């Protein structure tokens with residue numbers, strides 16, 4: 111269901127081509143441009159981001175994390191266009207994680223299945239039920255609405271890696287956009303999460319982990335993604351997750367939207383600030399190892415997913431939430447006790463959908 115974005119352009123000519131009537135005011139620059147020029151600048155900026163940051167090598171297999179939402183749908187569409195146009199030589203796949211959220215993910219997966227046909231990209235779906243024997247519906251029954259995003263974020267992160275391994279891809283790309291990254295910078299500052307602050311602006315992460323992840327929309331504004339999807343009539347699913355009442359991120363989001371209204375560059379400025387933070391050399395950072403139980407990357411004896419699963423399976427779903435557990439991955443950002451550097455450096459994996467750090 112697509113609602114019309116506000117495009118607010120007058121009857122002037124496009125400032126780029128000077129020929130066609132302007133159809134929209136570009137949110138990033140406030141230029142009045144026509145639709146055709148908007149497509150060109152939007153796609154070219156993503157192409158430049160890909161080339162300037164050497165995101166891909168010819169011949170690579172790349173999984174697009176496809177939720178059916180606007181960001182990943184536009185990413186799948188634009189990436190396959192650019193791949194053909196600029197001959198990147200990539201083998202693209204859609205990778206969807208079915209968290210088991212009735213009335214939300216089942217519907218959005220139907221959109222991804224249509225995208226599979228529309229864009230001619232093979233789709234792989236991996237479910238929490240198969241991987242963990244728990245769906246998010248089951249988890250919410252056990253833990254309630256508070257903190258469920260922690261489970262979802264931790265489990266999705268691993269599920270994407272496991273799905274990517276099944277597809278034998280070299281890279282995962284996600285639809286995280288400039289607004290998402292600016293929010294994450296702000297939230298990491300507010301939570302004092304230095305370890306995450308230092309890497310949340312990286313365009314590629316996880317190069318030391320199982321499969322690197324990149325964010326080709328790092329500099330792409332959410333409003334422009336919505337406009338692009340709307341004008342191109344892309345088929346996407348636009349309902350918010352029924353289990354994600356993450357108020358803290360919501361406030362950060364609203365704050366950034368207010369700043370953007372006053373100064374469109376604010377989003378890029380926050381990202382630049384995040385990139386330029388320098389972490390004191392005396393700050394202790396977590397050391398990367400592997401989980402003793404499942405072998406997944408972890409800075410603790412057990413990875414966060416195993417700690418959370420332990421809690422669920424023992425009927426103690428709050429185990430691993432908001433408190434550091436002995437021998438297990440530590441505190442979640444929300445339940446954090448102040449002033450404990452060691453804990454603050456650990457994961458606060460709670461994002462809009464729990465996925466703070468890609």
Ligand SMILES: Nc1ncnc2c1ncn2[C@@H]1O[C@H](COP(=O)(O)OP(=O)(O)OP(=O)(O)O)[C@@H](O)[C@H]1O
Nearest residue numbers: 175176177179180181182205206207284285286463
């Ligand atoms: N269930 C999923 N399966 C595969 N990839 C996912 C899934 N959920 C999120 N992602 C990936 O993580 C990115 C950021 O997810 P987030 O939950 O923040 O949603 P979003 O900003 O609304 O993005 P989208 O509009 O693509 O849903 C998505 O763009 C997508 O690439």
